[in-house]
Amino acid sequence: MKKIMVRLAIGAVLVSTGLAIGMMNSNAIEADGISSSPGSVEDPVVTKSYVDEQLAKLGGGSVGGGTTPGTDSALEVVTVPAGKTLMAGQGTEVIVRVGKAIAYSSDASGIADLTGGTDLTKGKAVPTNHLLLFPREGRGILPDPNQKNGLTVLVNGSYTLQ
Template sequence: MNQVKKRMTTFLICGTVIMIGWSLISGTNLLHAEPGDSQDPLVTKSYVDEQIAKLNGGNGTGTGSNPDNGSSSSNELKIVTIKPGQQLIAKAGTEFVIRAGKAEIFSSDASGVSDLTDGKDLTKGMDVPSNHLLMFPRDGRGIVAKDTPKNSVVVTVRGGYEVQTVKE
């Protein structure tokens, strides 16, 4: 009788383990998941790009810069070069980083530009430090290339801008 009880207990335990295992596998459909369905989601690069563009409020195409008139309103980083006698005027919210050359702040009023790297306000006529992130809170402010021989100012720009000739 003792031998029969051991066999029945073993049979019941094995049967229970098999039934629990089968119900877990069939309940979650792990064996039958198709790529892209809710059990095995598939995300493509184009889908991620589209979602990011929606978060940024655009359609993902960007506007780019127009080399003919020297302006842009895109949110991507642009490399812009200005020469002595030119100024780079920012739209509100635009960010600049001077990568090479010497420039100074231009502003149509007494207020200035935020130097986010140092946490300071740069006002009209002040030199712009290289490799500092500048943020322009309002339209009509920017940088002017200094009048030194062979000075070209290379700037990375994110946001809207316009290249103009300095008005004397």
């Protein structure tokens, strides 16, 4: 019992000493000898609008919220009626969500199926929930003629319904 009391006393003294030293040395933490506080000249506070403005100056365009027509970067839900073809612009991404789709191409090349790692040429079935990339204009997707309903797709980029 006496040994336990001695160990507890030594532990209490060590903890108390550590706390006392820590409270006496409560200076600001310095990195590489430079002390700065947020908002000072060494560490200015920058707002999101300022960063967006500077990025827009560098890139020559707008950032966030403002987009130019035809370059919207948000996914859009599009319904393709039976008998119509969704013609995608260059660089457009499409995901077929509902319905059976057929690939369309005006030339021998096809549509890049990024999920499956394949090239979908004209007349091939497009798998649902696969990300498709249209490298050039003149390519698109249309509903399978054997189904009565159209398609529901997600589109990121420019497109037209023909």
